[in-house]
Amino acid sequence: MFSYILYGFVWLISFLPFRVLYLVADLNYLLLYYVIHYRRKVVRTNLCNSFPEKSLREIKAIERKYYKHLADLSIELYKLWHMSEGSIRKRCVFKNTELPQSYFDEGKSVIGVLGHYGNWEWMSSYSLWETGADFLALYKPIRDKVTDRMMKQIRSRFGAVLVAKDDTLRVIARYRSENRLFLAGFIGDQTPNGRNLNFWTRFLNQDTPVLLGTERIARKYNIPVVSVHMRKVKRGYYEVEFVDVCANPSELPQGKLTEMHTRLLESFIQEEPEFWLWSHKRWKHKKKF
Structure with missing residues (x-):
């Protein structure tokens, strides 16, 4: 029952204009940061370990900015449900689409690696900027079927093709066999489970396990890889820039x-x-030496 109530609530509030939704986000920020203390210990620890050179005052300043951004993210996600194409194109601008397009022109698909940075959910609007290739949005299905259906409707609103993470290899193989081009969005900062702690690196001053799925698929099919940088220009406005990483991954160790x-x-x-x-x-996860 709760899932249906949530579905209806999100559907309704997604009609509200941004100026009203951001008032709600301001209230959510105050609740999350000052009242509920949502994961304050996790955030503070992560920031202190990542930026040991910064003073506590500087850490707290980043912390407050982060919670304001976090409050914005939820309303921006739900607003996707009823945003117009004109609105999302104005608010999420893809700057140098000629980079992936250069690979498409060569008949090559592309893997785009991004992190949980900026508003990664709005990356699903990429299909409005590129008609010659599908945007494959990898996602982890939600156990609750009603919530999962809601999220799929929101995320596919502007033409993204949703691919469950366990189906990634199969779907990419099918696209290749059918000679269909795609840009596949891989999240590069997911935390591996305990069975996949196979690759460690230093990331933000800490020993960090990284999933190798992106690399394995890119090297297997020699798919060019670009990095996706989403910059927050101002509240409710983002710019997406593609950065070339490697044209021939199979040649790399x-x-x-x-x-x-x-x-x-x-x-x-x-x-x-x-x-x-x-x-x-x-x-x-902690590295075992």
Whole structure:
């Protein structure tokens, strides 16, 4: 019953204009940060460990900015449900689409690696900027079927093709067999489960396990890889920039591609740290020496 109530509530509030929704976000920020203390310990620990050179005052300033951004993210996600194409194109601008297009012109599909940075959910509007290739949005299905249906409706609103993470290899193989082009969005900062702690690197001053799925698929099919940087220009407005990572992943030694896209994400975070998902328990696994 709760899932149906949530479905109806989100559907209704997604009709509200941004100026009203951001008033709700302001209230949510106060509740999350000052009242509920939502994952404050996790955020503070992650920030202190990632930026040991910063003072506590500087850490707290980033922390407050982060919670304001976090409050914006939820309403921006739900607003996707009833945003017009004109509105999302104005609010989420893809700057250099000629980079992936250059690969499409060569008959090559592309893997785009991004992190939980900026508003990664609005990346699903990429299909409005590119008609010659499908945008494959990888996602983890939600157990609750009603909530899962709601999220799929929101995320596919502007033409993204949703691919359950366990179906990734099969779907990519099918696209290749059918000679259909795609840009597949891989999240590069997911936390591996305990069975997949196979690759470790230094990320934000900490030993960090990284999933190798992106690299394995890219090297298997020699799919060019680009990094996706989503910059928050101002509240409710983002710019997406593609950064070339590797045109021929199969030529790289194992682990090199993962290092390359991880270093790029790290540089984005260091530039404007408040826009990364600090409440995520990214370092719950510890390296065993």
